Amino acid sequence: MAKKKEKKTTIEWDYAPAPESTSHIEVKDRYDLYIGGKFVKPSGGKYFATYNPATEDKLAEVAYANEKDIDKAVKAARKAYNEVWSKTTPAERAKYIYRIARMMQERARELAVIETLDAGKVIRESRDVDVPLACNHFFYYAGWADKLEYAFPNREVEALGVAGQIIPWNFPLLMAAWKIAPALAAGNTVVLKPAETTPLTALKLAEIIHEAGLPAGVVNIVTGYGDTGAAIVNHDDVDKIAFTGSTGVGKIIQKAIAGTGKKATLELGGKSANIILDDAPIDQAVEGIINGIFFNQGHVCCAGSRLFVQESVADIVIKKLKRRMDTLIVGNPLDKNTDVGAINSKEQLDTIAKYIKIGKDEGATIHQSNCKLPKNGFYCAPTIFTDVAQSSTIVQEEIFGPVLTVQTFRTVDEVIQKANNTPYGLAAGVWTDKGSRIFNLTTKLNAGVVWANTYNKFDPTSPFGGYKESGFGREGGLHGLSAYVKLK
Numbered sequence: 001m002a003k004k005k006e007k008k009t010t011i012e013w014d015y016a017p018a019p020e021s022t023s024h025i026e027v028k029d030r031y032d033l034y035i036g037g038k039f040v041k042p043s044g045g046k047y048f049a050t051y052n053p054a055t056e057d058k059l060a061e062v063a064y065a066n067e068k069d070i071d072k073a074v075k076a077a078r079k080a081y082n083e084v085w086s087k088t089t090p091a092e093r094a095k096y097i098y099r100i101a102r103m104m105q106e107r108a109r110e111l112a113v114i115e116t117l118d119a120g121k122v123i124r125e126s127r128d129v130d131v132p133l134a135c136n137h138f139f140y141y142a143g144w145a146d147k148l149e150y151a152f153p154n155r156e157v158e159a160l161g162v163a164g165q166i167i168p169w170n171f172p173l174l175m176a177a178w179k180i181a182p183a184l185a186a187g188n189t190v191v192l193k194p195a196e197t198t199p200l201t202a203l204k205l206a207e208i209i210h211e212a213g214l215p216a217g218v219v220n221i222v223t224g225y226g227d228t229g230a231a232i233v234n235h236d237d238v239d240k241i242a243f244t245g246s247t248g249v250g251k252i253i254q255k256a257i258a259g260t261g262k263k264a265t266l267e268l269g270g271k272s273a274n275i276i277l278d279d280a281p282i283d284q285a286v287e288g289i290i291n292g293i294f295f296n297q298g299h300v301c302c303a304g305s306r307l308f309v310q311e312s313v314a315d316i317v318i319k320k321l322k323r324r325m326d327t328l329i330v331g332n333p334l335d336k337n338t339d340v341g342a343i344n345s346k347e348q349l350d351t352i353a354k355y356i357k358i359g360k361d362e363g364a365t366i367h368q369s370n371c372k373l374p375k376n377g378f379y380c381a382p383t384i385f386t387d388v389a390q391s392s393t394i395v396q397e398e399i400f401g402p403v404l405t406v407q408t409f410r411t412v413d414e415v416i417q418k419a420n421n422t423p424y425g426l427a428a429g430v431w432t433d434k435g436s437r438i439f440n441l442t443t444k445l446n447a448g449v450v451w452a453n454t455y456n457k458f459d460p461t462s463p464f465g466g467y468k469e470s471g472f473g474r475e476g477g478l479h480g481l482s483a484y485v486k487l488k
């Protein structure tokens, strides 16, 4: 009997769609400015749109604050500082901050969905990372509000006054929490501006703060573009500027406030090294590489965007990395199975595309994960470049997208030199089985944060910040509190 020819079938299977519901979410058509405890119209009458980058749908219109509005917000913050907040007992201040934290927890699902809609980040991350961490920052700093004399023993502690805070679009609610919670705990009042592409969760936070009954003017939330941010920076009556964003704008701010006596913390860009030594647990390290560069589409200031693999394990690490990249689910950020969501804006997608082209033009070898990208919205396939040199543009400059460069090294001294050879100094990762190698590297890497056998782990108790062009000052922990006080 003739043998039946076996039919070759390739079994392709997918996860069934598991989209998070948006039915319980209320996004208004239009949002005003939150100044002096009221939602007020912008004095110029201008509004701008914020979009869902995953679909390109318009979500809402948001007020565009001009210099006049900023002046009003700073005056409201000053009045609240002089008349109310500086006279509120520390224990009372703590109660308000705890209340905000608890109300955020109660509305966690709503905040997570809105964050995903407005920013394009996957729901798994906004639900499990951004929102819980944001709540934890309020809880943590609430605890310090009435213990400042223990935070800074033998010193007299005084608030700075009015803090102007400008935040980026990669962790919108979390950055608002990093800025507002320590400022309030230390007794300051606040004028905060969210980024133009992601203002909605900060405006939801304004609603929560309002419902929490925080005295009028203690927190003011103003929306707008770079010129709105500049108006905060240049306002005479602001005592402190806290900025997170690009190194370029950080430099502008530093020049603008030079000689004014304004205090500043700047948390800027990065090009962090993720270093895999030959004795590293390879499979865990591969997960760490993936998390380091593809978490939040690589829109992470401390992203592990420069991978260094010791030569003897380079082939196996790169092979496993490529295989793992192919299993990443790229697409609808609202789907609970999605690993990599949408790029935050068309502009950022263009920036990333520009760097991918430069990488190819400079002769690097590109590998992109084998995934289908949605037709609408802004998406970029997870990408790695091998055959790069220390001098390659894509090794030197921050891309802020899901793009990794891969270099190899032979000795530990060599990798320390290469890792430190960058204008930045925000973070680094080290993967090895040996504690002594961890200590050796962590003491020699010029980075504000060094993770060992993990990456992108955050906690409110732990200070975060950079060296060199990654900025100065620390956020989180006691260090984060000290950035908002005068010590006598």
Ligand code: NAI
Pocket (backbone or CB within 6 Å): 166, 167, 168, 169, 170, 193, 194, 195, 196, 224, 225, 226, 227, 228, 229, 230, 231, 233, 244, 245, 246, 247, 249, 250, 252, 253, 267, 268, 269, 270, 300, 301, 348, 351, 398, 399, 400
């Ligand atoms: P950006 O630095 O322009 O924006 C960050 C914030 O600063 C926004 O709220 C913006 O409105 C405000 N801003 C802009 N110009 C200002 C000025 N002159 N004075 C005061 N505030 C101002 O960042 P952008 O243009 O959105 O992103 C460009 C690049 O910056 C990215 O590709 C990435 O490399 C880097 N970046 C780094 C971030 C980080 O966390 N380190 C966050 C966002 C961007």
Ligand code: MG
Pocket (backbone or CB within 6 Å): 050, 051, 052, 053, 117, 118, 119, 197, 198, 199
């Ligand atoms: Mg948006």
